[in-house]
Structure formats: structure tokens, C-alpha cells
Amino acid sequence: MNRTTVSLIAGTAALAAVTGFATLSSPQAAGTSRTAAELPVERTSLLCPAPSTSDIAETSYTSFTPVTKDADSGGKAELQAAAAQSDGKSAGKGKKAGKPVLEPEEPGKPATGDTSGGDAQALVGTAEGKFAPGWTVQETTEVAAGSGRGLQGVNCSAPDTEFWFPGASTAADRTDYVHLTNPDDSAAVVDIELYGKDGALDSTLGEGITVAPHSSDPILLSTLTEEKQENLTVHVNVRSGRVGAAVQALDDKLGGDWLAASTDPSGSLVLPGIPKDATAVRLVAFTPSDSDADLKVQLASPSGLITPAGNETLHVKAGMTTSADLGDVTRGEAGSLVLTPTDASVPVVAALRVVRGKGDDQETAFIPATRPVGTRATVVDNRAKGTTLSLTAPTRAATVKVTASAGSKGGEAVSKTFTLKAGTTENVEAPTPTGLKGTYALTVEHVSGGPVYGARTLAATADGVPGFTIQTLPDDRGMVAVPEADQDLSVLQK
Numbered sequence: 001m002n003r004t005t006v007s008l009i010a011g012t013a014a015l016a017a018v019t020g021f022a023t024l025s026s027p028q029a030a031g032t033s034r035t036a037a038e039l040p041v042e043r044t045s046l047l048c049p050a051p052s053t054s055d056i057a058e059t060s061y062t063s064f065t066p067v068t069k070d071a072d073s074g075g076k077a078e079l080q081a082a083a084a085q086s087d088g089k090s091a092g093k094g095k096k097a098g099k100p101v102l103e104p105e106e107p108g109k110p111a112t113g114d115t116s117g118g119d120a121q122a123l124v125g126t127a128e129g130k131f132a133p134g135w136t137v138q139e140t141t142e143v144a145a146g147s148g149r150g151l152q153g154v155n156c157s158a159p160d161t162e163f164w165f166p167g168a169s170t171a172a173d174r175t176d177y178v179h180l181t182n183p184d185d186s187a188a189v190v191d192i193e194l195y196g197k198d199g200a201l202d203s204t205l206g207e208g209i210t211v212a213p214h215s216s217d218p219i220l221l222s223t224l225t226e227e228k229q230e231n232l233t234v235h236v237n238v239r240s241g242r243v244g245a246a247v248q249a250l251d252d253k254l255g256g257d258w259l260a261a262s263t264d265p266s267g268s269l270v271l272p273g274i275p276k277d278a279t280a281v282r283l284v285a286f287t288p289s290d291s292d293a294d295l296k297v298q299l300a301s302p303s304g305l306i307t308p309a310g311n312e313t314l315h316v317k318a319g320m321t322t323s324a325d326l327g328d329v330t331r332g333e334a335g336s337l338v339l340t341p342t343d344a345s346v347p348v349v350a351a352l353r354v355v356r357g358k359g360d361d362q363e364t365a366f367i368p369a370t371r372p373v374g375t376r377a378t379v380v381d382n383r384a385k386g387t388t389l390s391l392t393a394p395t396r397a398a399t400v401k402v403t404a405s406a407g408s409k410g411g412e413a414v415s416k417t418f419t420l421k422a423g424t425t426e427n428v429e430a431p432t433p434t435g436l437k438g439t440y441a442l443t444v445e446h447v448s449g450g451p452v453y454g455a456r457t458l459a460a461t462a463d464g465v466p467g468f469t470i471q472t473l474p475d476d477r478g479m480v481a482v483p484e485a486d487q488d489l490s491v492l493q494k
Helices: 003-019 082-089
Strands: 036-040 043-048 058-064 077-081 111-116 123-128 136-143 150-155 162-168 174-182 188-196 209-211 215-220 232-240 244-251 255-259 269-274 280-286 293-301 304-306 313-316 321-327 335-341 349-356 363-368 376-382 387-393 398-404 410-412 414-420 424-428 434-437 440-449 453-462 465-472 479-483
Touching (some): 043 136, 043 244, 058 077, 058 376, 136 465, 162 174, 162 244, 162 363, 174 209, 209 215, 244 363, 255 465, 269 349, 269 363, 269 387, 269 465, 280 293, 280 313, 293 424, 313 321, 335 387, 376 453, 387 398, 387 414
Parallel strands (some): 150 465, 255 363, 269 453
Antiparallel strands (some): 036 479, 043 123, 058 136, 077 123, 136 150, 162 232, 174 244, 188 232, 244 255, 269 335, 280 349, 293 304, 293 313, 293 335, 387 424, 398 440, 453 465
């Protein structure tokens, strides 16, 4: 092995530790190990879409990084307007970067920032060193009146090249936007495809959309097609570059919320954390496959897996969006939806639209299919009142550790351990920080057993209008597998 090969291996391992998005397998050549070490990521990025344009909207941002063993001792994190990133690169030419919306002081303690009015922008966040592993940011907006009124929440997400959003709409009472945010120095080119109940919708306006560097574009779905369809699947495919993407779904009568992307297409899906007082639940599913998908529909309840009457299965035609109204499927108990193939496994994406309340007090939120908690997952902007943590173990019993962080303005961290029975969902009595002041983070760590999925419901009342939002808890990908050599490679450089 020559010096170039040794340098390449070392460089690749360093890249994996920086990005946090690559998992490397060790080379199988003699002199190297067949196992990989788990190391904390050293740098990560998050993108937050522009919040409500309403003049009476109030938006807060909450940032948190769990304390991670073996993480670098230095580093920093900050969240600032996307345009300020561009200004900062030109600071030497007389321009000055904007002030960050927030700058966390230390891992283990939430940091908060806020904006108000209709001029709020999309934000770009970067975290390095000890702030990078598991960094989580949430954008929460309270809108007192108008279309989409209520509580809107979204986890700021990492840039990527493909997103699926089942549950969007171009119906007359809905105003849905796809927000595309480009964090990089070069333009991104994006295609937006829409799929309805009969297949792909005719639209040329969604092809080749250019998103300028360090900018964000909200694309109104109804401008991409003349068809009015209640249930749509949106596919965002990035031709060049990378973007962050989220759908803002605003309803004239049922409030609104953010629809986060579904997990990658899969034969089996879990949609966790349906509120026990949900008055209407709609399942929307789509398969990008050339084959139809037949799914068994089950509800993981506190007592085990049950089949909703009248909705035992769901047939999803290839390339077409399918929906099913499940009504008040939870019937006053905690619940999560579990979708599994009845025969051959065909990849599917799915999401739930959840409605709470009655009459003029109805509000909407969305639950996309999500990845399991994995090693660790965190949700932020939890409050002394209105926070519900829901956990489900769909296949096997499992044990998890839940830690409530210190409060953003005071308080000490507290941890509790929970054991979940196979096939069940439980709204656990999550811990709250001792002496809590401000908001706090909840971190779920997998201890043993089968996979665990989670979601947090945050409920709040603004000017007498009840609102709620739901965020899932996928693995934070704060660790990355890096090859370990089992002997000194320098002896092989000749």
C-alpha cells in the first residue's frame, strides 16, 4: 500500500466524522479492521423555512445539543438569516453579516430566539465541535387569526436532494406552499412533481425551478397546476445542489401546520403519536413503484395492536395518491399507526392529517412516517404545560431512557427509564427539569429491545384559540461509523 492510499483512507474517515451523513465500512484488505468505531459528527447544518407572513404571527426558535461523550471540547453554533450568510462571505468588501437569531452557550441547555411580524426570513444554522452531535432546532409560530391560525411547528432539517410530502393539497380551502431553502454558494435546480388520485398532475411550471444561493423560495402549489385536489403527494427532486424543504399547509377553517417530509419509501411504516382526543384522522399514502402496494393497517394502542374497523387494509395504486378517513381512530387512547405489507413489500410514503377540537375551535397538525429513535433522538421547545411525549414499540418490547434537559432560563436535568410492551403506544409521564424556568428539551435514548418510534405533541392557546403541533423523533444521526485500523498502517507504505 503506498502513501496515497493511506492518505485516502485517512481523508475519507475524517470526511465521515465531519458530515455525519456517511457510514463507512472498513476496507477488507489485510491489515485493517472489519469493524467501525462510532464517533461524534464534527459539523452539521440545519435549515429553517420562512415562518408565517402574517403581521400578527409570533415565531420562536429553540436550539439544543445533547451532551455527547468524546465530542470535541470547542466549537460553536449559530442560526441566522440565509441572506446574512451571503453577506458574511463578503464582509471584507464592506458588507457586514447580520446578527444571529440565536447562539447557544453550551450543550445540555436550550437556547432561544424569536421574531415577530411578517418580515421573518428563512434561517440557516451551522454547528461545529461539541455543538454538532444531535443538534436540534425547532421553529414554532403562533398565529392568532386568519388562514392557518393556531400553532405551527417544524423541526429545522438538514439539506438534502429528495423529499416526499404525502398529505398536501390544492383544494379551495387550502393554501399550501413548498418552501425551498438553499444554504450554498451556488444555485440549486429543483423539480416539483405532484401526484393525485389519478396519477401525475400535468404541470410544466414545477420543472427546473432555480433557487438562488443563500435564499429561500415559497412555491404556492396552486400555481403549479389548475387541478383542485384534496389529497396530493409532492415530490421534490433536486437536479443540482441541495436544499431544505418543508410544506406549509394553511386551511381556512381548520387552522394549519407544517408538513414535514415522510421517511424514505419503505415497505413498512410507522406514524407515531396520534393525540388521544383526535376527532378526525386521515391517512394519505403513495408509492413511487411501478407495482401496487397492499398494506395492513393497524393501530398500536396501549393494550396492543388492533385493526381499525372498516380500514383493515389500504390498496395504493402505482403512481397514485390514496387516502382513507379513519375518523376518531384512537377513541380516547394513545395510538400510533403501523403499516405493513400484506404480501410483497412495495415501497410507500405516508402521512396523517390530524384534527382536534370541534366547530370553530378545530385545529390541524400532520404526522409523517418517520425513522425510529435509533440510538438517540431529541425534541425541543417543551413547556411546563401542553407537552405530551408518545412512544411506541411496534414489533418487540423495548426500554428507553428519557432525559429532560435543564431549562432555557433555569432548572436541572432529570432522567427516567420506560419499558414499552410489544405492539403498544404509551403517552409516557416524561420528566420535567427540577426548578424549570423557560423551555426544555426531551432526549430519548434506546436502551434495549426492539425499535422505538416517538412523537411530541405541543398544545397552546393563543388569544383564546386552541392550537397544537406534532413533531416526530427520528434518530439524530449524531454519531458516524468510521473505520478503525487494527495495526500501524505506516509499515505498509513501502
